[in-house]
Amino acid sequence: MAGTNHTEAEIIAEGGPAIILVGAQLGENIGKAVRAMYNFGLTDLRLVAPRDGWPNPAAVPAAAGADIVLEQARVFATTAEAIADLSHVYATTARRRDMIKTVVTPRKCADLMRGHADKGLKCGLLFGPEKAGLKNDDVALADAIVSVPLNPAFASINLAQAVILLSYEWFQAGSDQPESYTPTLETTPASSDDLQMLFDHMERELTEAGYFRHAQRRATMRRNLRNIFKRSDLTREEVSTLRGVVKALATGGGPGWLAEKAEKEKQAKKDAD
Amino acid sequence: MAGTNHTEAEIIAEGGPAIILVGAQLGENIGKAVRAMYNFGLTDLRLVAPRDGWPNPAAVPAAAGADIVLEQARVFATTAEAIADLSHVYATTARRRDMIKTVVTPRKCADLMRGHADKGLKCGLLFGPEKAGLKNDDVALADAIVSVPLNPAFASINLAQAVILLSYEWFQAGSDQPESYTPTLETTPASSDDLQMLFDHMERELTEAGYFRHAQRRATMRRNLRNIFKRSDLTREEVSTLRGVVKALATGGGPGWLAEKAEKEKQAKKDAD
Numbered sequence: 001m002a003g004t005n006h007t008e009a010e011i012i013a014e015g016g017p018a019i020i021l022v023g024a025q026l027g028e029n030i031g032k033a034v035r036a037m038y039n040f041g042l043t044d045l046r047l048v049a050p051r052d053g054w055p056n057p058a059a060v061p062a063a064a065g066a067d068i069v070l071e072q073a074r075v076f077a078t079t080a081e082a083i084a085d086l087s088h089v090y091a092t093t094a095r096r097r098d099m100i101k102t103v104v105t106p107r108k109c110a111d112l113m114r115g116h117a118d119k120g121l122k123c124g125l126l127f128g129p130e131k132a133g134l135k136n137d138d139v140a141l142a143d144a145i146v147s148v149p150l151n152p153a154f155a156s157i158n159l160a161q162a163v164i165l166l167s168y169e170w171f172q173a174g175s176d177q178p179e180s181y182t183p184t185l186e187t188t189p190a191s192s193d194d195l196q197m198l199f200d201h202m203e204r205e206l207t208e209a210g211y212f213r214h215a216q217r218r219a220t221m222r223r224n225l226r227n228i229f230k231r232s233d234l235t236r237e238e239v240s241t242l243r244g245v246v247k248a249l250a251t252g253g254g255p256g257w258l259a260e261k262a263e264k265e266k267q268a269k270k271d272a273d
Numbered sequence: 274m275a276g277t278n279h280t281e282a283e284i285i286a287e288g289g290p291a292i293i294l295v296g297a298q299l300g301e302n303i304g305k306a307v308r309a310m311y312n313f314g315l316t317d318l319r320l321v322a323p324r325d326g327w328p329n330p331a332a333v334p335a336a337a338g339a340d341i342v343l344e345q346a347r348v349f350a351t352t353a354e355a356i357a358d359l360s361h362v363y364a365t366t367a368r369r370r371d372m373i374k375t376v377v378t379p380r381k382c383a384d385l386m387r388g389h390a391d392k393g394l395k396c397g398l399l400f401g402p403e404k405a406g407l408k409n410d411d412v413a414l415a416d417a418i419v420s421v422p423l424n425p426a427f428a429s430i431n432l433a434q435a436v437i438l439l440s441y442e443w444f445q446a447g448s449d450q451p452e453s454y455t456p457t458l459e460t461t462p463a464s465s466d467d468l469q470m471l472f473d474h475m476e477r478e479l480t481e482a483g484y485f486r487h488a489q490r491r492a493t494m495r496r497n498l499r500n501i502f503k504r505s506d507l508t509r510e511e512v513s514t515l516r517g518v519v520k521a522l523a524t525g526g527g528p529g530w531l532a533e534k535a536e537k538e539k540q541a542k543k544d545a546d
Contacts, residue, residue: 036434041424066427100458100508107445108452148441149448151314154339161309161437168421168438172380175422179381185373235373 015117016170018044019163020082020089022138023129025051031062032160033127034073038066039164040171045073046082046124079126079138087121088113091142092162093133094155102144109146110169125166130159187235194239199226201243205250288390289443291317292436293355293362295411296402298324304335305433306400307346311339312437313444318346319355319397352399352411360394361386364415365435366407367428375417382419383442398439403432460508467512472499474516478523 019037024030024047034045047054054075063070076082083089090109104112113123126142128134139145148157148165157165190198203212203222212218234242292310297303297320307318320327327348336343349355356362363382377385386396399415401407412418421430421438430438463471476485476495485491507515 038427039423039430039434064429064431096456098458100455100460100511102453102455104453105445105448105450144453147450149445149450150312151444154311156337157312158337161312164434164437165441168441171424172378172422175378177378177420177422180375180377180417182373182375183369185371187373238373 015120015122016042016044017090017113017117018046018083018086018122018124019167020046020048020079020124020126021050021159021163022048022079022082022126022134023051024127024159025130027052027056027058028062029130029159030056031059031064031070033163034059034063034066034069036160036164036167038063038069040167042167042170043069043072045069047073047075048079048082049077050075051129079141083124083126083141085122086124088116088123089126089142090123090144090146091126091134091139092146092148092166093128093139094147094150094157095133097136097139097145099136099139099145101139101142103147104144106146106148106166106169107173109144109166110173112144113170114173127159127162182233184235187237190234190236190239194236195229195234198229198234198239198243198246202246205246209250288393288395289315289317290363290386291319291356291359291395291397292440293319293321293352293397293399294323294432294436295321295352295355295399295407296324297400297432298403300325300329300331301335302403302432303329304332304337304343306436307332307336307339307342309433309437309440311336311342313440315440315443316342316345318342320346320348321352321355322350323348324402352414356397356399356414358395359397361389361396362399362415363396363417363419364399364407364412365419365421365439366401366412367420367423367430368406370409370412370418372409372412372418374412374415376420377417379419379421379439379442380446382417382439383446385417386443387446400432400435455506457508460510463507463509463512467509468502468507471502471512471516471519475519478519482523 019033019042021030021033024033030047030050037043037045050056052058054073055070059070074082090104090113109125116123125146126134126138128138146166148162150157199222202225206212212221229242232238292306292315294303294306297306303320303323310316310318323329325331327346328343332343347355363377363386382398389396398419399407399411401411419439421435423430472495475498479485485494502515505511
């Protein structure tokens, strides 16, 4: 699915934070971070003193085609140089630091960065080396610390995972995808009349089959059945399918169901022995 | 940091969804999914017909110590068997399906699952094989589709990433970590009196240094300086540090600053030539 719509991607990338990897060790991890960045529309990668130099061939396969990010990556000698043009910087760290600095969740960080981006301000996210994490001197350069809430019994996540989660939150904070929707495809919602005809058909067949034999419960059972099918938001096509089902069961299905029931009872008796 | 607090982890895992990997191909991906699950307190892994069988030694290093999840993993022949005891199932898929089925974001899905868990109902998340994703017959077993909003130009994420994001959202929906807080460590917030003494000290030295030479702007500049330091929510210890800074600058710093300024101007002139 990659590379189908670069124009839209460029619009999405606008205003996104720079991802600053300080002292990253493995090219593969840089590549994974690159893939995650571009999955969520980020393109500004800055590498501070990457251990194995740059470009690093090991990053390419892991980036899985996010070449635009690899090609634009810039290398800096120090964190201070890498963030020189940024107005707001957030330091990701799992360890508690002995600093009086505000700690935010990834979601809150994304909200803050969207707010800055709306004013035309450029932000950045700092990530430390795989083993040690950011040095305190780098954390001190940041406006706030970002900390991912994790299972306290297993709280180590890797570099690429941290980049994924922060990039994901950035993108979600600007996504206009509704939190829930139901596609209707090429169908038409069933009208009340369609449903009434289904109910009439079903109840007629059920009456004939002796299903409503307790007259006093008939009204309740009818209401229950209607509620079940009303909850499904049926289309006209699905009503037609269900009428076919009722017809098939009423004419040819009876013996089949009975046979299945008899078989199950036989099996249950056998299991009990 | 792994393994420090299993009791808390067990509490966290309670009510969490089962992660059901259908036809997963690579053991390494299963291991990465396992690590992500346990990072976010999930322990119920179910494998439907894993390509390379189970247990799979390739999963172990990638799981990075989340042995509790590996050991409890269960294998099923079909998706229907794997979800038999679950009341609500969500199918993760990136591709659009030709089905009338509600599509939710990972966040909405997490909210729904927390709601079910609160009623004691067990949920599950279905993930398809690496290349092809879930089959339509598996999707049809689900209550809803979960779709991660992604950069439309680069919308392919891998199996482990999908598991990370869904597990992350599950955990966040139940996390009581405040979205923003500032640790105060062992410090005491500065009192108004502490601040007043700092302001008095600074303004006395600034007056002496001729900083307030435009009498009509003096009031504004004083207010601006006070606002700068009020915004920092200073501790008593930090006020003490700042008073030391003022003292050092006032007594010994002047010439140093002047020398630095002269050096900068010299350099700028040289660069311009």
